[in-house]
Amino acid sequence: MAKVLDPLQIGYSKSNNLEACLKCFERENPSEEVSVVVKKNEKYDLMEYDELLEKELTAKESGGGALEYNLANMEQYVLSAARLLELCKDITSLNKLYVREFSKIESYDEEEECTVQPEHANGYKFELYINSFFQFCPHQALGVLKVNREGEFCCLREEEDLDEGKASLLAESSAYLQEVLVEKEKFKGKQIEVNLLACASRSDTLCEKYSQRVNEYLVALDRNKQ
Structure with a gap:
């Protein structure tokens, strides 16, 4: 479900200098059971x-609506290579990133x-998490891109989660077919899995739609700055 090198996320990071x-x-x-963004x-x-x-x-x-801690982490990151290399040179800062677990x-x-x-439990385990990097980012240099869960996330931890994963992939494929096909009724109601990466390499349709999303976002961003 993950959109590898999502141009929308890359464009958002680049345009905001994150x-x-x-x-x-x-x-x-x-x-x-998901990690959440906190301050x-x-x-x-x-x-x-x-x-x-x-x-x-x-x-x-307040008001009894959404959960207070409602930003669930999808573990899809875009990070500044220059900032990471700078951090790795500072051993003192790097050691602070380790998480200790008994x-x-x-x-x-x-x-x-x-x-x-x-x-x-019989010992301590020290792990270096890439997301610990966030605490070294200035407030204005960290961005959160909120997306629709249905099209981009499915948690597969147990064997029983496989059915949910399969259903999510089929739903994503169906949505793609309904969006790009001229004869929309041809595959309606059928369970068909589409290899979106293969489609992107053989056709410009998906790439054009991604480019359109990025352009629409950048136009909206410029409008807000004005």
């Missing part, structure tokens, strides 16, 4: 689902010659 940009969709289900210590950052308190997961904005770490038993899976 150091980082991430895609989000509006979170509606409090029980959905922590006056810096924008991401918090994992299990880091939020129950009251924070279900908190709603977890189950497997070990190797030389006598039994096998890998041992622990029953309980």
